[in-house]
Amino acid sequence: MKFHLPQSYKYWWPVDVMLPDADKPGKVAKQSFEMQFAPISADEGTAMLAAIQALPVEQQAAHQHDELKAVCVDWRGVIGEDGEPVAFTKEALALALQFSWFSRGVYKAYGRSLAPEA
Template sequence: MKFKLVDKYAYWWPVKVSVPDPDRPGKFLNQTFDMKFEALSKSEADAMSDDFMRLESDEERVKQRDNMLYRICKDWRGVQDDDDKSDVPFSDATFAQAMQWSWFRTGVYVAFSESLAGEQARKGN
């Protein structure tokens, strides 16, 4: 396949989330869904990094890091409601709701990092 030069590059990537099991203390439920990421250009990533380095408090850094997810996460598929009966559509409100849970944020951060690492990292080389 030939390389395509585009203005914005968006792609689907699997996200794995380990949620505490409400029925088994100390155990986790492994859940998965797909997230559509929009890659940051080098100039945008550099600007965000520069802004991040200028922040003085850990609280500001956490907020900035979370804001990056709002910028790069554009859609999801495979996210179900609490009754497992229907898909939850992606929106600013549903994404903000999911962002309240540390395991969701962690899963998305890991997935995005993996998507940037390339084929060799995926294979463990």
């Protein structure tokens, strides 16, 4: 198959989130969903990192997930406490990224999507 070089690229990728099991103390539960990524170029990533590093140290933490916020464009399979689907918004993503198990799962999935194995 020939390589297709699109102007922009979006794709769905599975995300596994390992979080504390609410019903089994000391145990971990695996929950899964799919994230749609629209990756940024290496140049954009480098510029974003440089801009964050140029900030005063006390402001840098507020920007720790900027790359994920830029590349995550949709999700499916995410439900709320009422069991109903949660619509993807940048605000909902920012809230979810505040939970370390969620952000770890998304970072891991995004990293794997950038270097998939055949």
